[in-house]
Amino acid sequence: MAISDGDSELLQAPSDDKNEILNRTASTYTPLDSYALQKGQYSHQYASLYFVRLAQLKPAVEAIASEAWANFTIGSETATRKDRVLDVRQGELCWVAGTVYMEMPLKPNVLEDIGKEHWIAAPPSRHKYDEGTNALAENGERGAHAGGQKGLVGTQIMLEDESGRLRLTGDYLNGGLLVTGAIVAVVGTENSDGDFEVLDLRVPDLPRQPQRWETEDGDAALAGKRTTKKRGKAGKVAIVSGLGISGVEGDTLALDLLMEYLLGESTDSASQDQAADISRLIIAGNSLANASPIPSRSELAAAHSTTKKGGRKTYGYDSSAYNSAPTDRLDQWLAQLLPSIPITLLPGDQDPTSTALPQQPIHAAMFPHSRAYMSPPSAPEAEGPGWFHTTTNPSEFSVDGWRFHGTGGQPVDDVYKYLPDCEERLEMMEAMLRWRLMAPTAPDTLWCRPVEGEDGFVLKECPHVYFVGNQPKFETNVVEGPVGQEVRIISVPAFKESGEVIVLDLETLVPEVVKFEVFDEG
């Protein structure tokens, strides 16, 4: 263990050396309002969401499939394309595109819930909707199931489009990641049971990736103007998630350490120089712990059991139960950081905003101190985003020319539940990019809003960086696409548990971790 020279600089008597005032690198920021909602969003049916999604992605997946399977022959037969799922005929080799639907035994089913509500206690929350063969093997059971031997027990996979549903079978399915809502094209044939045996599968894959700075300069370029704007060297961006401020617990020291580090006050001058290079902070969800407006099942049970005012149910909102300490703490923390660094705040599933995706920005009323740094709602659009930008979840924005796409973690957590034996979050994130869907399992098991016209979660342009917050640990990888796209995917751990902040260098798009901890004597 070596102690470098820089160590002794601050362990000495006060010197007369001039301490320099550092300036932070500037951050160019352009938010995109891809997920901002207009009013009146609940007037449509949810089912249309699937049709709209299929309509949007079918051309892309069919293009890929026809290219791949143009000469797909078995024996003497060539695969033919079928327009509708129900057009497949027995014994005929063909390919068709549709939406995947997975029927899983442990998936929440509203009809069952209603039927059982009165006489069965709430089931424990499931981690996975299907136990998987591992669980069965432990119990010494083995059974025949439609989903294949590996991974899926009792699950049925179907392909669906406007015409109907087709059950899929075949060993090929075991190798792949599939969740409800993914749009795929499959080639194979219908067997005597009426099931479609899958021989190969294709997904829409990554969409077109814009160039760096395209968001800012794109319009000018199209207009034929020369974009000679000189861009300075980009700095770094810090991504953190899961601050988990609860206002009650006494372990917020790590938060203070983080704040001092970002402000450049703590640590020695070498680290302070590094901190000055961080040009923006992105908070990806769950800044507050347990501040969601909808009480969880355990809270409801607790409210039911404790006799309150003679055992009567209290209707409406009990305002005396409001504890403003968590939001105060968060607001103070942000207000101390904002004079020095711009912040983008995404909400998470624990934050006080809508629970249906896309979650809307946390309202300015929650931040009396930090509000001064936000642009007022009445400000004209041309002024640009505020210094403190509360944004939607999921969110798309451009930092220093690079397109960032991020969520607070709910879509990935939901996809995780569908895959019994897969623990690899990065794989799921990559799969979501290739399906071009930010939230494939919505509206099946993920709350979202019904839309008509277009599914907001379809990825239209490939981002350069895809980050997901509130994941169990930090992982990163680069996903490559068919026409040279490269996406850096980052899974950001929750700060409350891990104390880690991801610092992404914007010139190289390589992330590194900075960890804040308090020495534990134990």
Added chain:
Amino acid sequence: MAQDYTEWLAINVLNDQQLVNYRSLSRALKVHSNLAKQMLFDFHRKQNAKKPGTVHATYLITGTKRKAIPTPITNDTQSQEDGEDAVMQSSPVLPSSSAAKPEEEDAKSTLVQTVMLVKEEHLEKAQVTFESITGMHIYSLQANGLGDIQALTECNRKIAVDYASEDPLEIWKQYGTIQNPNVKRRTQRRQPPPPTLAPAKDAAPKAKLVSTTSKPAALKKEGSKDSQDSKPASKPTSAKATPEPSKKPPMNKRQGSDIFKSFAKGKTKAQAAQESQESAVSTPKAALEDEQMGGFSDEDETDEVEAAVVEDSTVVNGKSKKDREAELQAMMEQEDEVMEDAAGNSPEIAEPDADEGAIDKPDSQAADEPNETVQVENGRRRGRRRVMRKKTVKDEDGYLVTKEEAAWESFSEDEPAPKKIKVPPTTSMNKPAAAAAGKKSAKPGQGNIMSFFGKK
């Protein structure tokens, strides 16, 4: 300078037995944070040389630690991954590249830059866990051993409270905070009032712009005369009665910026009040009220905020008293409706009514009190007078109780006598309103609407 910090630290750490971290030292002595860290070190060394064990320290170590990161693709599930990759992507590039990675990553583990806080007794143990240390400095000092290291959050919390009046964009530079030249902040929000009026001037044209776009009805004339003085008159109404007289001097100093600030915001709030006549108006009021009061907490006003923002909207830069009163009248009529709807808002609304009434009342009462002084200068009446203020407090049962008490305030008018006709209507409006409010607030405690439905 050398003596200052030794003295300061001796007082705070040894005598007062407080926790001092480098940030509190830097704010107290207005020095750069790095200098503060050096001061802490020096003090720590000297004191412990004199008498060992008197001062305990915590250290902040920055360095790299080795962390074995489990590779994203492990060898066991290799086959599964290959299968998935073949399914998931259409180009063969990915499986080969991701297959190559696991072999590399298994060999090396990553270095993680770590910032660690450690008590001095564990310093050696902590240093051992680091792969390499790039920097170390003293984080805090305390007289006795530190029981719970989490208590250090107290230092930062105290800083936030004690130095809340400092404008970060101006003052923090001396502490060594990283400056950002691009920071955008709205000046119309409540901030600690800046020492000079320069920022207020910037806000003035902005405020003027806002005024032209805001509601048409009552805000017409822009003769900027005496709203200045009436501003402090109405401001104290929002605080408790007793601290008011003491606040007058500091208030007058910061009139300029206060007015423009509240002007700009007050406009929008008044507009909101005008437009929405439901109880929903109480929420924007309450929200703004909180922030309004938070800003003036710098002026040592109390936390308990009773005043509504509505009264600020009445104090507008450049309105003559007549327009203000016309607007007050309109607003008070509205507020009466609002009060019927929401009992909880009644204290807030009752107060501005009382206050508007109070502003109107003084001249009628001016002659009554022997202690009041009234000076007449240039057609302007100025002086101190006694007014009856209404205060609403929540007692231990949660009931809202409204009390009237006398208070002093300073006033100034540009007209000899405000309309006396206004006075009786306002007072009579107050009473039934307040009575209704009191009744409403008392009612939920006594009877519950659910009692209609019997046991359920």
